[in-house]
Amino acid sequence: MSTLTDELIDVETRALEELGRVADVDALEQWRVTYQGRRHGRLPNLLERLPALPVEERREAGRQANRVRSALESAYTERRAALERAHVTQRLSAEAIDVTLPGRRAHSGGLHPTTRTLREIIEAFRPMGFRVVEGPEVEWDYYNFEALNIPADHPARDQWDTLWLDSEDDEGKRPLLLRTHTSPMQVRVMEAQQPPVRVLVPGRVFRHEATDASHESVFFQVEGLAVDRGVTFADLKGTLYTFARRMFGPDRRVRFRCDFFPFVEPGVDMAIDCFGCRGAGCRTCGQSGWLEIMGAGMVHPGVLKRVGYDPDIYTGFAFGMGPERIAMLRHGIDDIRHFYANDLGFLEQF
Numbered sequence: 001m002s003t004l005t006d007e008l009i010d011v012e013t014r015a016l017e018e019l020g021r022v023a024d025v026d027a028l029e030q031w032r033v034t035y036q037g038r039r040h041g042r043l044p045n046l047l048e049r050l051p052a053l054p055v056e057e058r059r060e061a062g063r064q065a066n067r068v069r070s071a072l073e074s075a076y077t078e079r080r081a082a083l084e085r086a087h088v089t090q091r092l093s094a095e096a097i098d099v100t101l102p103g104r105r106a107h108s109g110g111l112h113p114t115t116r117t118l119r120e121i122i123e124a125f126r127p128m129g130f131r132v133v134e135g136p137e138v139e140w141d142y143y144n145f146e147a148l149n150i151p152a153d154h155p156a157r158d159q160w161d162t163l164w165l166d167s168e169d170d171e172g173k174r175p176l177l178l179r180t181h182t183s184p185m186q187v188r189v190m191e192a193q194q195p196p197v198r199v200l201v202p203g204r205v206f207r208h209e210a211t212d213a214s215h216e217s218v219f220f221q222v223e224g225l226a227v228d229r230g231v232t233f234a235d236l237k238g239t240l241y242t243f244a245r246r247m248f249g250p251d252r253r254v255r256f257r258c259d260f261f262p263f264v265e266p267g268v269d270m271a272i273d274c275f276g277c278r279g280a281g282c283r284t285c286g287q288s289g290w291l292e293i294m295g296a297g298m299v300h301p302g303v304l305k306r307v308g309y310d311p312d313i314y315t316g317f318a319f320g321m322g323p324e325r326i327a328m329l330r331h332g333i334d335d336i337r338h339f340y341a342n343d344l345g346f347l348e349q350f
């Protein structure tokens, strides 16, 4: 028959052994109830038998009992601390940030291809002495048409149909409309100053238009105007050739053809060979092989007279170009409708 002392040592051995296998807080609690639980714990069960022992056996058993109790208590405390440490480490590693991962790049916006092109056009003309001015998108009929030799019944109004607005204060220049080109600024600039004039006018224009690969109904133009004594058609051609070389490079073909605009005399249109077909004809250029980028000409004497310039003293040239068409040529964009469709896939390429 084993003594209580033997049983105490036996319980201690098992308890410590089992404690070594305890892997989490739940199992630890289970262990505590099994060995130290007040009501049915193995150790308290043994201790209950102490008072009934004969005196000489009780002393030795009592000493062992105290030793085993404090051994189990300190083993328990140590194990609990170790489990808590492991738990914290585990949580930290689960929540850890891997600083070696490459970060996500912040998304930064960019300039719209039209804005970029406008700036490039301005930079191409700046060394030739042109300054930049802007004008109103809502314009009087007078500036958009009348002052440019396009009276109410003129057929040129058909090709420049637009939206009209009601207005109270008409100053005799009514009605109001969304400007169809930047040419009204020729008149406004000349009304406001005396020659020499050398301005560039970027801005948005509006037209009633059946849209296709090279036509939008809301688009941009850049107007140019140079007026002084002795300005000739050779100045016009030289200026625009210089521009074309700066913008498109020396090996691009440039075409001038006679064209009619009521506010110039003579008038031309300038085209660049189409990037898509190099002149053979395709959908982008409407099968013509050329992409028309601007209208131009010598300022009509009637327009000069209307703003108070003497056409016998002053002459000048003007031009109006489409920056979207220029961006199409520079970047190989096959449809002008991409520009304002707000498709990020398109816009992020610039």
Ligand code: FA5
Residues within 6 Å of the ligand: 180, 181, 182, 183, 207, 209, 214, 215, 216, 217, 219, 221, 261, 264, 267, 292, 293, 294, 295, 296, 297, 318, 319, 320, 321, 322, 323, 324, 325, 336
């Ligand atoms: C004009 O608007 C004249 N004001 C240009 C001008 C100015 C002539 C000064 C003489 C002197 P036109 O309608 O051709 O002309 O347009 C000029 C340029 O704008 C065209 O060459 C083209 O590049 C661009 N453009 C015209 N219509 C559209 C359109 N619907 N969509 C995109 N670009 C267009």
